[in-house]
Amino acid sequence: MSTDTHPPLSAGEIVGAYRRRTARRVMLVLLAALALCTTILIDIVTGPADLSFLRTLHVIVDPSVATIKEEVIIWDLRLPVALMAVVVGAMLGVAGAEMQTILNNPLADPFTLGLSSAASFGAALAIVLGFSVIPSVGGLLVTVNAFALSLLASLALFAFTRLRGVTPEAMILVGIAMLFTFNALLAFLQYGASELQLAQLIFWQLGSLARATWPKVGICVVVLLIVLPYFLSRSWALTALRMGEDKAAALGVNVALLRLMVLAGVSLLSAVAVSFVGAIAFVGLVGPHIARIIVGEDQRGFLPLSALAGALILSGTSIASKAITPGIVYPIGMITSLIGIPFFVSLILSQRKRHWQ
Amino acid sequence: MTLSARELRFAYDQRTILNETAFEALQPGQLTALIGPNASGKSTLFRVIAGLLKPSAGQVHLGDLDLATLSTRARLKRVCFMPQFFAANASLTVFDVVMMARKNLAGWKVSAADMDAVGEALHSAGIGHLSEAYISELSGGQAQMVSVAQALIRQADVYLFDEPTSALDLRHQLDVLGQIASTIRARGAIGIVALHDLNLAARFADHLILLRQGQVLAQGSPQEVLHRPEIGATYGVGIHITIGPKEDLVVHAYTS
Numbered sequence: 001m002s003t004d005t006h007p008p009l010s011a012g013e014i015v016g017a018y019r020r021r022t023a024r025r026v027m028l029v030l031l032a033a034l035a036l037c038t039t040i041l042i043d044i045v046t047g048p049a050d051l052s053f054l055r056t057l058h059v060i061v062d063p064s065v066a067t068i069k070e071e072v073i074i075w076d077l078r079l080p081v082a083l084m085a086v087v088v089g090a091m092l093g094v095a096g097a098e099m100q101t102i103l104n105n106p107l108a109d110p111f112t113l114g115l116s117s118a119a120s121f122g123a124a125l126a127i128v129l130g131f132s133v134i135p136s137v138g139g140l141l142v143t144v145n146a147f148a149l150s151l152l153a154s155l156a157l158f159a160f161t162r163l164r165g166v167t168p169e170a171m172i173l174v175g176i177a178m179l180f181t182f183n184a185l186l187a188f189l190q191y192g193a194s195e196l197q198l199a200q201l202i203f204w205q206l207g208s209l210a211r212a213t214w215p216k217v218g219i220c221v222v223v224l225l226i227v228l229p230y231f232l233s234r235s236w237a238l239t240a241l242r243m244g245e246d247k248a249a250a251l252g253v254n255v256a257l258l259r260l261m262v263l264a265g266v267s268l269l270s271a272v273a274v275s276f277v278g279a280i281a282f283v284g285l286v287g288p289h290i291a292r293i294i295v296g297e298d299q300r301g302f303l304p305l306s307a308l309a310g311a312l313i314l315s316g317t318s319i320a321s322k323a324i325t326p327g328i329v330y331p332i333g334m335i336t337s338l339i340g341i342p343f344f345v346s347l348i349l350s351q352r353k354r355h356w357q
Numbered sequence: 358m359t360l361s362a363r364e365l366r367f368a369y370d371q372r373t374i375l376n377e378t379a380f381e382a383l384q385p386g387q388l389t390a391l392i393g394p395n396a397s398g399k400s401t402l403f404r405v406i407a408g409l410l411k412p413s414a415g416q417v418h419l420g421d422l423d424l425a426t427l428s429t430r431a432r433l434k435r436v437c438f439m440p441q442f443f444a445a446n447a448s449l450t451v452f453d454v455v456m457m458a459r460k461n462l463a464g465w466k467v468s469a470a471d472m473d474a475v476g477e478a479l480h481s482a483g484i485g486h487l488s489e490a491y492i493s494e495l496s497g498g499q500a501q502m503v504s505v506a507q508a509l510i511r512q513a514d515v516y517l518f519d520e521p522t523s524a525l526d527l528r529h530q531l532d533v534l535g536q537i538a539s540t541i542r543a544r545g546a547i548g549i550v551a552l553h554d555l556n557l558a559a560r561f562a563d564h565l566i567l568l569r570q571g572q573v574l575a576q577g578s579p580q581e582v583l584h585r586p587e588i589g590a591t592y593g594v595g596i597h598i599t600i601g602p603k604e605d606l607v608v609h610a611y612t613s
Contacts, residue, residue, distance in 0.1 A: 009485035244444030
C-alpha cells in the first residue's frame with residue numbers, strides 16, 4: 001500500500017529519521033542544561049557587591065576562606081537567590097506544561113487560572129488586615145496566607161472537575177472567573193490599605209527572589225522531587241491525553257483520575273512557588289511553549305525540557321534584574337512580564353501553523 | 358475463542374441507545390462489518406464492548422470469559438478500539454503517536470525492537486513519508502490512516518474500528534480495509550468494522566451485523582444480510598443487489 005506520489009520509505013529509513021530527531025532532541029536538552037549551569041554561575045558571581053569572579057568561586061568551593069561579609073553575600077544572599085530562581089522556574093515550567101496538557105489549552109498556567117491572584121489576595125489579607133488563614137504562624141504570615149489561598153483556589157478548580165460532565169473548556173472559564181474574583185477582592189483591600197501597606201503589597205505582587213532563604217529552597221526542591229517523578233511516571237498517559245480524551249481512554253487511561261492527580265500536583269507546585277516568590281507571570285506559559293517547539297509533546301522530553309526552560313528563564317531574569325541598573329535589584333516579576341510578552345507574541349506568530357492550530 | 362454479546366442495554370440519560378443488543382459468536386480470523394444508519398448505536402456498541410461504557414444489563418463474552426470481570430485496563434489490552442476521531446492539535450509526530458500505541462502506556466524506554474516495529478507499521482501502511490510530520494499538519498484522511506496504524510500495531514484478541522474509511526478517497530478506502538482484513542486474518546483475531554458503505558462491507562467482510570435503533574436486525578454472511586427484505590427500510594431507501602464482474606455483490610441504493 002502506498003499513498004500519493006511520495007516514494008515509499010523503507011522501515012529502516014523511517015527509523016533512521018526518528019533516531020536522528022531523537023539525537024537532536026537530546027542534544028538540545030543537554031545544551032539547555034549547559035546554558036542553565038552558565039546562568040546559575042553568572043547569577044552567583046554578579047551583584048551590587050564588588051566581588052571578583054575567582055574569589056566568589058573560591059568561597060563557594062571552600063567556605064572556610066570567606067570573610068564574614070563574603071560569607072553573608074555569597075552563602076546567605078546570592079546562592080539561595082540563584083538556586084531559588086532555578087527551582088521556582090522549574091516548578092512553574094512543569095506546572096504550566098501539565099496544566100496545558102490536562103486542560104488541552106495553550107493559555108493555561110498558574111497565573112492565567114487565578115492561582116497567583118488567589119495567592120496575592122492571601123498576601124493582602126495578611127499585610128492589610130493582619131488576618132491569618134492558619135493561626136500562629138508568626139513571621140511567615142504572608143507566605144502561609146498566600147499558600148493557603150492559592151491551594152484553596154486549586155481545590156475549587158479541583159472540586160469543579162469532580163462535577164459530572166465538566167469539560168476542560170469549562171474549567172478554564174472557572175479559572176478565569178477566579179482570576180477576576182480574586183483581583184476584585186484584592187482591589188477592595190488595596191482601597192482600604194495605608195500607604196505603607198500598599199507599598200508592601202505592591203512589592204509582594206511584583207514577585208521577588210530577594211526573600212529566598214535556604215529552608216525555602218529546600219522546601220521547593222522537596223516538592224519538585226515529589227511531583228516531577230510522578231508526572232514523569234505518567235508520561236505515556238499524558239502524551240496520549242494530547243490525542244484527545246477518547247483516544248487516551250481507548251488506550252486504557254483513566255482520564256478523570258489522571259486529570260485529578262495531575263491537577264493536585266500542579267496545585268502544590270504553583271502554591272508553593274507563588275507563596276515564596278510572589279506572582280511571577282509568563283514563566284509557566286512560555287517555558288512549556290519553548291519546550292514544545294524544541295522537542296514536541298512526547299512528555300518524556302517535553303516535561304524535563306519545560307522544567308529546564310522555566311529554570312533558564314527565571315535564572316536569566318534574575319541576572320537581568322541586577323544588570324539593568326547597577327546597584328539596584330529589580331523585582332523579578334516585572335522583568336518576566338516585560339521580556340515575556342514580546343517574546344511570547346513573536347513565538348505565537350512564528351509558530352502558529354504547527355502548534356495548537 | 359469467539360466474541361458474543363447478550364441482551365446489552367445502554368441509555369444516555371433517558372434515551373435508549375442499545376436495546377437488548379445481541380450478536381452470536383464472531384469467529385477468529387474473520388472480519389465483521391457493523392452496518393446500520395446514523396445513530397443506530399454502532400459507536401456505543403463498540404464502547405460497551407471495549408468496556409469504556411458500562412451497560413445497564415447484558416454481557417460481552419470472549420470465549421468463556423465475561424469481559425466485565427476484567428479491569429478496564431486489562432480489558433483494553435485484549436480489545437483494541439479505534440475511535441472515530443482524534444484531536445490533532447498536538448505537537449506530536451506520526452512516529453511519536455504510533456510509538457505511543459505500541460508502548461501501550463508501559464515502560465519508559467523505547468527499544469530498537471519498538472522502533473523497528475513502528476517503522477515497519479508505517480512502511481506497510483504506506484505512510485512512511487509522513488513519519489516525521491506533526492499530526493496537526495495531516496489531512497483528515499492521513500490522520501485516519503495514522504489512527505488505523507496505531508490500532509494495528511497493538512496486539513489484541515479483538516479489534517474494533519469505528520468508521521476507519523470515512524475520510525478516505527476511493528483508493529485508500531480499498532487499501533485500508535484490505536490491510537485491516539489481511540491483518541485480522543493473519544493474526545487470527547476477531548475484527549469488527551463499522552461501515553456506512555455497503556459495497557465495501559460486502560467486499561471486505563466475512564460477516565455482517567445490521568443494527569437499527571440499538572437492536573441487531575440481522576446477522577450472517579453478506580449474501581444473507583444484504584438480501585434481507587428489511588434492509589431497505591432500515592436505511593429508508595430502495596435497495597437492489599446485483600452480481601458484479603468479479604462475482605462480488607454490488608449494492609444499488611435509490612430514493613423515490
